[in-house]
Each structure stands twice: as C-alpha cells, then as structure tokens.
Amino acid sequence: MEKLLLEGNRRKAVKNPEYITKIAQIKGISGPERKKLENLSGIFRFRSNDYYQSLIDWGDPNDPIRKISTPNEGEFLESSNWAFDASGEESYTQVPGLQHKYKSTALLLVNDVCGGFCRFCFRKRLFIDHGDEVVKDISKGLDYIKNHPEISNVLLTGGDPLVLSTGNLERIIAQLREVDHVKIVRIGSKMPAFNPMRITGDPKLLEMLSRYSENERKIYLMAHFNHPKELTKEAVEALSLLQKAGVITINQTPLLRGINDDPKALSELFEKLSFAGVPPYYVFQCRPTKGNEMFAVPMEEAFTIFQEAQSRCSGLAKRARFVMSHHSGKIEIVGISDENVFMKYHRVPKGFAGKNIAVLPRNSKAFWLDDYENANEALF
Numbered sequence: 001m002e003k004l005l006l007e008g009n010r011r012k013a014v015k016n017p018e019y020i021t022k023i024a025q026i027k028g029i030s031g032p033e034r035k036k037l038e039n040l041s042g043i044f045r046f047r048s049n050d051y052y053q054s055l056i057d058w059g060d061p062n063d064p065i066r067k068i069s070t071p072n073e074g075e076f077l078e079s080s081n082w083a084f085d086a087s088g089e090e091s092y093t094q095v096p097g098l099q100h101k102y103k104s105t106a107l108l109l110v111n112d113v114c115g116g117f118c119r120f121c122f123r124k125r126l127f128i129d130h131g132d133e134v135v136k137d138i139s140k141g142l143d144y145i146k147n148h149p150e151i152s153n154v155l156l157t158g159g160d161p162l163v164l165s166t167g168n169l170e171r172i173i174a175q176l177r178e179v180d181h182v183k184i185v186r187i188g189s190k191m192p193a194f195n196p197m198r199i200t201g202d203p204k205l206l207e208m209l210s211r212y213s214e215n216e217r218k219i220y221l222m223a224h225f226n227h228p229k230e231l232t233k234e235a236v237e238a239l240s241l242l243q244k245a246g247v248i249t250i251n252q253t254p255l256l257r258g259i260n261d262d263p264k265a266l267s268e269l270f271e272k273l274s275f276a277g278v279p280p281y282y283v284f285q286c287r288p289t290k291g292n293e294m295f296a297v298p299m300e301e302a303f304t305i306f307q308e309a310q311s312r313c314s315g316l317a318k319r320a321r322f323v324m325s326h327h328s329g330k331i332e333i334v335g336i337s338d339e340n341v342f343m344k345y346h347r348v349p350k351g352f353a354g355k356n357i358a359v360l361p362r363n364s365k366a367f368w369l370d371d372y373e374n375a376n377e378a379l380f
C-alpha cells in the first residue's frame with residue numbers, strides 16, 4: 001500500500017514537479033529531526049522539488065540523494081577555518097557578474113538560484129550574499145567579452161541558467177551569438193538531475209538551443225550528475241532531447257564523502273553517463289568550503305577512489321580528469337606513488353606558466369594544494 005502511494009506521488013511529481021523551500025515540506029523527515037533542522041536551516045538556503053525528493057529512500061539514512069539535497073547537522077560544524085570562497089573566485093571578477101581567469105574562457109553568473117541547492121555547493125556564498133558577483137543586468141559582462149577577442153568560450157553559470165525562463169535565456173545567448181569570437185556557449189546546469197521536466201516539458205527551450213547550437217559554434221550543457229541514482233528515465237530522456245537539439249552534453253562532479261566516494265557508485269555513474277552519450281569530463285576534488293567539511297575526502301584518497309572507479313570502466317566512460325580548481329589554476333592530479341603525488345597545471349590564469357609535472361611528498365591528510373609543503377614553488 002505504502003509502495004503504491006509512493007509510486008503515485010512520484011508519478012504526480014514527474015508530471016508537474018513542485019518546488020519546496022521549507023523543511024516542513026519534506027515528507028520524509030519527521031517530528032524531532034524536523035524541529036532540529038528547522039532551527040538550523042537559517043544559514044544555507046534550502047530548495048528542492050517533489051520529483052527530486054521522490055528519488056530518496058527515506059528508510060536509508062545514507063541515501064545519496066538525501067545527502068545531496070537535504071539539510072543536515074553536519075553543515076553547521078565549525079570544525080575548520082575553511083572559507084566561503086575556497087578558490088578565490090571573487091578575485092577574478094572583472095566587472096559585475098563576470099569572471100575571467102583562463103584566457104579563452106569567461107564566466108557569466110546569470111542568476112543566484114538553482115533547481116535545488118546542493119548541500120555541498122562551493123558557491124553557497126552567492127546564495128547568502130552575492131555582492132556584485134551575480135547581476136541581473138549582464139551588459140557590462142557582455143561589453144567585457146566583446147572587448148576581449150581571446151574569449152572563445154563563455155560559461156553561463158550562477159546559480160543555474162535553466163532556472164531562467166526560456167525567453168530570458170535566449171536573450172543572453174542571442175547577444176553572445178552576435179560576438180564573432182565567442183564560439184562555444186556552455187550552460188552549467190544541474191537541472192537534468194534536479195528537474196529534467198524543465199527540459200522535456202519545454203519544446204521552445206529545445207528549439208531555441210537547436211537554433212543557436214551551430215555547426216561550428218556549439219552549445220555545451222555541462223551537466224552535474226553526482227550519483228547514478230539521479231540518472232532516471234526522465235533525466236536520460238532530457239539528455240537525449242538536448243542531444244537531438246544539437247547540444248553537446250558532458251558531465252562534471254565533485255568527489256563527495258557519503259555520495260560517490262565508492263568506486264562502485266562512481267564507476268556506475270561514469271558507465272551510465274557514457275551509455276547516455278554524456279562523457280564524464282571532470283571529477284573535482286571537493287573545494288574546502290565552509291559548511292562542506294562532512295563531504296570532503298582527503299585528496300590522495302579521493303584520487304585513489306577515482307582511479308579504482310576508472311579501472312572498472314570502458315574507455316568511453318573513463319574520459320574524466322581528476323582536478324582541483326585552485327586559486328592559482330586548474331591542477332590535475334595525474335598519479336601517486338608510495339612517496340609522491342604528481343600534479344600538473346591543466347589550466348593556468350592569464351599571464352602564468354605552470355611547470356609541466358610537479359612531484360610533491362605525499363600527505364594523506366591534505367585536502368587542498370595548500371596543505372602540501374612548498375607546493376607553490378614545486379608547481380611554478
């Protein structure tokens with residue numbers, strides 16, 4: 001009977017997902033736990049929807065979807081001095097709403113809302129107080145892009161650009177398409193996981209994307225699946241429709257304690273993505289961001305899990321790189337020996353040149369580059 005009710009709720013949620021923003025609306029959390037979370041939930045915002053919540057097995061306290069989306073006491077640990085902006089993103093803000101760190105790629109932060117708020121988000125500062133990192137009027141960002149012919153890629157991010165109406169998103173993409181040197185428009189979005197019906201239920205969105213994803217100037221959807229459970233029938237359908245519209249789909253995810261820190265789950269994610277025509281692109285070391293302590297895995301352990309997961313996959317499913325988005329650049333961890341960890345800069349900010357390969361003494365407790373002694377000297 002209960003199973004039938006759950007299936008009924010899921011069918012309703014699939015047809016017309018309803019957003020929820022209050023702990024009291026989470027059906028799977030009861031009395032004392034709900035009270036405790038309501039008292040704590042003031043700091044990091046909560047947003048989900050009944051479709052995504054329907055993927056949770058409430059009988060399993062370790063359910064990965066629950067961990068991704070539902071507030072928990074761990075968020076409020078004051079155990080570390082981790083910062084809100086672990087990668088110093090704000091320092092690369094050139095004009096309000098635009099970051100430019102790597103020569104060919106600019107980021108336009110087009111909103112400060114997502115389909116849901118991931119509990120491990122490294123940008124949760126934006127959802128609390130975004131200052132001028134996110135702006136509604138992107139005209140200054142567009143002028144900056146026009147005046148920088150080296151920018152061939154623009155990533156629309158935030159927040160999640162697919163929260164915008166199709167009309168508003170088109171206005172942004174159309175203006176970017178007027179800039180000859182911008183070849184690739186990337187849309188960073190977890191909507192295919194949080195609410196695939198945003199895509200499957202909006203033919204105008206698909207038609208618009210197909211118009212602007214041109215033969216030599218593609219639109220990329222940078223999806224954000226963290227666990228294979230998110231790859232539901234609806235999510236795979238959304239990916240397939242995007243592909244039919246000429247959008248290139250790829251995936252990136254951080255490696256997260258309790259969510260995908262298991263080679264079996266991670267390899268299943270890689271494989272299922274590859275079956276759906278979505279190459280795994282990056283696996284990120286979890287940024288040491290305030291409130292994310294419970295999701296962090298020490299870097300060498302994370303890399304070992306990543307390698308083990310890749311070893312279980314076909315070639316097409318193991319195309320991801322394991323990287324750390326450090327303030328000084330995007331650093332790829334390329335190997336580990338008994339004594340050393342080997343890294344190299346995958347991307348460096350404009351004007352910098354990183355060494356080819358850096359060899360650092362191992363530190364099993366390191367969560368970030370700065371935890372390694374003399375790391376900067378070794379890399380530059």
Ligand code: SF4
Pocket residue numbers: 113114115116117118120121122123124158159160189190224
């Ligand atoms: S979808 Fe991305 S930006 Fe939005 S909450 Fe999740 S991690 Fe943060």
